[in-house]
Amino acid sequence: DHEGHQIAQWWNERGVSAFVLHYRLGPEGHHFPTQLADVQRAIRTVRAKAADHHIDPKRIGVMGFSAGGHLASMAATKFDEKAYDASDDIDQASARPDFAVLCYPVIAMASEFAHGGSRKNLLGGEFSPDSPEAKHVSSDLNVTDQTPPTFIFQTDEDVVVPAENAVRFYLALRQHKIPAEMHIYQRGPHGVGLYLGDPITGTWSNLLDTWMRSNALYTPAAKRVAVSGEVFLNGSPVRWGSVTFQPETAGQPIVTARVMGGKFSLPEDQGPSEGKAKLAFSASIWETTQKDADRVIHMEKLSQNDSAPAMIEMKPGISPLKFELSVP
Template sequence: MTMAMVLLAACAAVSAGPAIWQPAAGHTQMALWPGMPPNPNTVPGAESVRTGTKLIGGKPVTGVTNVSQPTITVYAPTGPNTGAAVVVIPGGGFEGLAMDLEGTDVCDWLAPRGVTCVLLKYRVPSPPYEWRCDCRPHDLALSMPSLADTQRALRLVRAHATAWHIDPHKVGVLGFSAGGFLVAEASTNFKRRIYTPVDPIDKESARSDFALAIYPGHLTTDYRKLNPHIPVSKDTPPTFVLQAENDDVDGVNQALVYFTALKKAGVPAEMHLYAYGGHAFGLRPTQEPITHWPDLADAWMASIGIISRSP
């Protein structure tokens, strides 16, 4: 089962929503690119928003598909501003985006902690993906709109740091499943030009200062070796990794292999593995101990100086 199947199952027996995903009142989307995005993707239809009847953590899941015009939505801190910002990257198997389960829910957690949450709606579907070998067979520089969107989002946050009251040295990424793969991809390919610069914003750095990969996928080949398109080095930012041992979508080896590579490179890293939790649980409450993972992430971000320590 792929993450795309999980998202489609969660949105089965759906009710159609607006043609374009819109944030709640008080938050405004802004285009990621000034014109046509580079490395355009091909979509089979118009952008579509659907909310399922299957409940996760007592609530339905809203999925977005056929995204060709990527955006960010900025959620300002509702607690004392720490100066930190996090680009949040939902999962969905590179075929859709779980915009609430792995998006707005995250902003509802981060904003009260004084963190500016920047929700990324990146382009999906992505170019063809070879699921059987769990690796990307194509050249990232030629055909990775999702990574281009992630790099652009990081640069855009830094370009607006003053206006948004953000410390440009405290900009992180947090992603789930396919979004967790993009976290690793952005953390290790920031020196690589994925697209031709389009304006002065692209002079900003695309390196995140910290990273959180939550039940990440596609980081291994044959579940044993690190995906060659994730070139971990000593310059990879400090990273928090979390996964459940019974993750039946991507498997716990995703976290194990990535964490091992980080440690070999001397990257400050913290990993948490739980016996139970499965996949695609987001921040929604369950009876499993893994449901308390945001407390661990809070403590880790405080330990590296991104947010203040709780009393």
């Protein structure tokens, strides 16, 4: 199952527990809100039994592909909608996912880009795109300020579920200022899954991995530190560049600050995590020197003569920092 167990194995390789939901389907006679009930119950079950599985009940996400992507988007937007009658203590747990991953998702049931087959399967009949029923399950119309951070993967060549579906959901997330990241690859038909055999489109899961880390979803978020300072290269302020803080603690966000006019600054909520971090620099002084020999440099040491990468212990009050880089 390239959109189920293969995906679960991918998560397992990153230390993440994964649960594959076999939800009830429209062609089998099950229609809305049955599918929403299934995913709500699944999220509540995982959250209620989090201690049994040694997982964090505050870092439970939902992921779906194609029609499953629509169900995942409903889980992210309709977690407070009553889809079934409560039956036990599990149903007292929240059904809101803490993040969502949507892959070539069906989204818009009420537009010219709607997937008619999915609409019919979900609703159990012929409903027009402008019907109240279709609008009720169009996830782009249901995004709120409570929708969780979302990662979206799509291909431009997908003619089964056009990219407009993913784009509409992304724009709705932007409208509500929900943290979101979307990647649309030019190549790739509908339903590719991980597609690891493709050297280009198959990189999407690497981007998901990075997104998970940058949002501190792999490990409990550590306290972050406001940081500011200056960067010099061969005595001149770096006119344009960056300084990257890579935490020694696995899973914590890698943070990059842009350097302009020799200075950089990040507020606490965007700064690096407390603890040891490896430094990396990108720097240019050509704008100042106008010398052809002054190229953009990339280095993990303050000097090429240093024997070890540059390290720093991040802690409150450490700023302002001053880094002086030197190259021949």
